[in-house]
Structures are given as C-alpha cells and as structure tokens.
Amino acid sequence: QVQLVESGGGLVQTGGSLRLSCAASGRTFSDYHMGWFRRPPGKERDFVARVTRSGSSTYYADSVKGRFTISRDNAKNTAYLQLNSLKPEDTAVYYCAADRFSTGTYLSPEEYDYWGQGTQVTVSS
Numbered sequence: 538q539v540q541l542v543e544s545g546g547g548l549v550q551t552g553g554s555l556r557l558s559c560a561a562s563g564r565t566f567s568d569y570h571m572g573w574f575r576r577p578p579g580k581e582r583d584f585v586a587r588v589t590r591s592g593s594s595t596y597y598a599d600s601v602k603g604r605f606t607i608s609r610d611n612a613k614n615t616a617y618l619q620l621n622s623l624k625p626e627d628t629a630v631y632y633c634a635a636d637r638f639s640t641g642t643y644l645s646p647e648e649y650d651y652w653g654q655g656t657q658v659t660v661s662s
Contacts, residue, residue: 538563538564538651539561539562539563539564539569539635539650539651540561540562540563540651541559541560541561541633541634541635541651541652541653542559542560542653542654543557543558543559543631543632543633543653543654543655543656544557544558544560544656545557545558545656546631546656546657546658547657547658547659548659548660548661549623549658549659549660549661550623550660550661551623551624551625551660551661551662552622552623553623553660554619554620554621554622554623555619555620555623555658556617556618556619556620557573557617557618557619557620557631557633557656557658558615558616558617559571559573559615559616559617559618559633559653560614560615561614561615561616561635562614566609566611566614566615567590567591567611568590568637569590569635569636569637569650569651570587570588570589570590570635570636570637570639570643571587571588571607571609571616571633571634571635571636572584572585572586572587572588572633572634572635572636572643572648572649573585573586573587573607573616573618573631573632573633573634574631574632574633574634574646575627575629575630575631575632575658576629576630576632576655577626577628577629578628578629582632582646583598584598584643584644584645584646585597585598585601585605585607585618585631586598586601586605586606586607586618587607587636587643588607588608588609588616591611592608592609592611595607595608596643600626601627604620604621604622604623605618605619605620605621606618606619606621607619616633618631618633620658623658623660624660625660625661625662626660627658627660628658628659628660629657629658630655630656630657630658631655631656631657631658632652632653632654632655633652633653634646634649634650634651634652634653635649635650635651635652636648636649636650637650
C-alpha cells in the first residue's frame with residue numbers, strides 16, 4: 538500500500554501561483570511513477586502531468602504545458618506540482634497518483650494504483 542497526501546491548494550487570483558505537494562508513505566517512493574490529475578466542477582477527472590520514477594522525464598497535458606511543472610524529491614518521498622499563470626479554468630480538485638507498472642496509458646486514471654484525497658485549487662477572475 539502507498540498512502541498519498543496532497544497539500545498546498547487554496548484560493549488565488551488569475552495569474553497567480555501555487556505549489557502543490559504530494560507526500561507518500563508506505564512503500565518505496567522511487568518505485569512509482571507519479572501523476573497529477575484534476576477534476577473541474579461537474580466534469581471528469583483529467584490528466585495534468587506525470588513524472589517518471591527517477592524524475593528524468595515529464596509529460597504534460599496541452600492545457601498546462603508551459604505553465605505547470607511537475608517534479609519529485611525521492612529523498613523526501615514527495616512529488617510536486619508548481620502551478621504558474623493560473624487561469625479560472627484551472628479551478629479543480631487536484632489529485633496525485635502513483636503508478637507502479639507503466640503500461641503506456643498514463644493519460645488514463647486507470648493506469649494508477651494509488652490516489653490521494655485531493656486538494657482544492659480555486660482561481661478567481
């Protein structure tokens with residue numbers, strides 16, 4: 538089992554920034570690829586970003602490319618998502634997720650084995 542706890546969400550104005558953290562416990566953190574998803578109000582959960590086990594490769598949804606940055610610190614068992622130039626359409630509950638065995642479908646929530654409880658990000662216009 539892997540336990541994931543997100544933090545860092547909040548209310549921010551358009552153009553502002555936030556840094557989300559995802560603290561992991563229970564298993565070897567570096568064995569897992571890490572992803573971030575978000576669920577806007579009334580919509581499905583969508584892929585945001587992913588970082589591989591070592592942190593050497595990252596992937597982003599087109600909607601956040603150039604504004605968000607995913608990273609990880611395996612020594613601290615923590616993944617991060619830096620959110621810059623925030624827009625009202627970024628308003629959502631943000632979830633981190635852990636993927637033990639990549640099957641190449643990282644855009645899909647079904648790829649991931651463990652999930653955090655989510656943290657709310659609200660961007661005011």
